[in-house]
Amino acid sequence: MFVGKDRRVFLRTIRTGEKLQTHLGQILLDDIIGLPYGTQARTNIGMGMYILPPSLDDVINELKRETQIIYPKDLGYIALKLGLREGMHVIEAGAGSGALTSVLALMVGESGHVYSYERKSKHLDRAIKNLRMLGLDHRVTFIEKDIAEGFEQADVHAVFLDLHNPEAFLGRAREVLRGGGFLGVFVPTVNQMVTVLRELYHGAWYLLQAEELIMRPWITIPDRVRPNDEMIGHSGFLIFARAVAREVRILPEELAALNDEDRPLDG
Known part of the structure; x- marks a missing residue:
């Protein structure tokens, strides 16, 4: 560099x-x-x-891309929230240009594996080239497929969805996740966030979280330290949940009868 x-x-x-x-x-x-x-x-x-x-941050910012990538400020946090570590098996739906794929592949190590689904061959080709350039392609199986047909794996540790309608595939994600497994979803708008949260709340999920990360860079010249004139104002919303065996729900009338301190924090 x-x-x-x-x-x-x-x-x-x-x-x-x-x-x-x-x-x-x-x-x-x-x-x-x-x-x-x-x-x-x-x-x-x-x-x-x-x-x-x-650094991987430098490389990701310079990747050739066919789509808008998830920004590095979000990538590291996603890896943390998905609990990624050596040996894990992870599914990614929506490979895009391979930015998140590269972070997933780096975190799961040689004994783990990433299964990356992408239905558009142009995007898939770019992601494959980028991962090959990084020397991480052997840790990833790229699959050209519409996930409406289902995933090909089972009992994985984590699933991440970066699709235009992720709420339609939450059931598919739950089918392949082991109990207690990690789910992550990226959406750009509030409307989509609400839709996904509603589906998660009524499904086999727990510990729902919705977050937005805003990073503000600063000029580092000692005599005139101040915020940079430019910053990424909004990139998207991150939604996380854990896979559980949810068979009993609290009915609305039961919820209304609870004291504030007894109310559940989420679905």
């Missing part, structure tokens, strides 16, 4: 005989082979650019 004084990032795989062309000038890649990370290279017009190892 090459970063200049204006913090613009350039990601390149180093190959002999190639050049990196930037707005700060040109760097011959042969000249930097063998240099340690943290070194400042010079372009042909004398501008400095630091050579740094990219």
Whole structure:
């Protein structure tokens, strides 16, 4: 990764005989082979650019995409809320360009696996290429299929839905989740959030949560620290729930009779 004084990032795989062309000038890649990370290279017009190892955040921001990706600010939180760890098996419905897929694959490790469903071949091809570029494709099985036909796995640890109508597939998700398993849903609008929550409330789910993450970057120049002029105002809503065997519901009239302190916090 090459970063200049204006913090613009350039990601390149180093190959002999190639050049990196930037707005700060040109760097011959042969000249930097063998240099340690943290070194400042010079372009042909004398501008400095630091050579740094990219983080997954850097790579995701530079991924080639066919769809709008889930932002890094949400990706890490999703991984946390799904309880992801080494050895887990996870289903993702809606591969998009593979941003979330890459985080899931990284978290489940070599002994885990991700099953990524996508019905549009163009999106699937892009996700496969991006995961291959990251060296994580062997941890993912990509499946071109409409999940209305059902999932092909069973007893998985977590399911994440990033679809335009996720409420229609909550039953499918519950079928393949083990008891206590994690569900995550991403929706862009309040209307969709309400629809999903209503379906979850009346299904075999518990510990419902709906959240929105807003990240505000700051300018870090010591003499004029202040909020950045630009920020991501809204990316989407995150909904989480746990899979349970729900056979008994509290009826509306029973709920009305409860004292406030005895009321359930969610479905």
